[in-house]
Amino acid sequence: xxxxxxxxxxxxxxxxxxxxxxxxxxxxxxxxxxxxxxxxxxxxxxxxxxxxxxxxxxxxxxxxxxxxxxxxxxxxxxxxxxx
Numbered sequence: 001x002x003x004x005x006x007x008x009x010x011x012x013x014x015x016x017x018x019x020x021x022x023x024x025x026x027x028x029x030x031x032x033x034x035x036x037x038x039x040x041x042x043x044x045x046x047x048x049x050x051x052x053x054x055x056x057x058x059x060x061x062x063x064x065x066x067x068x069x070x071x072x073x074x075x076x077x078x079x080x081x082x083x
Contacts, residue, residue, distance in 0.1 A: 010038075010041060019041025020038035021039045022037075023035070023036040023049055037052075046073065050074075058077040062077075065078055
């Protein structure tokens, strides 16, 4: 199938499929609070969080959240597991 040029950033030649990075915030029960716009799948998680200003919003609100190891170095408002 021919793809249009707009889809090119979302296509992975390595995985041979399209992928997107969507940042999601949920409450402790897993209910969706917020979902970001999609970025190309090659975008690193921390880069996506910073581009959507999630890190700044958490710091401004004084909130803390848990994230996976990909967010290491995001700041003291984002807690990650030990390496």
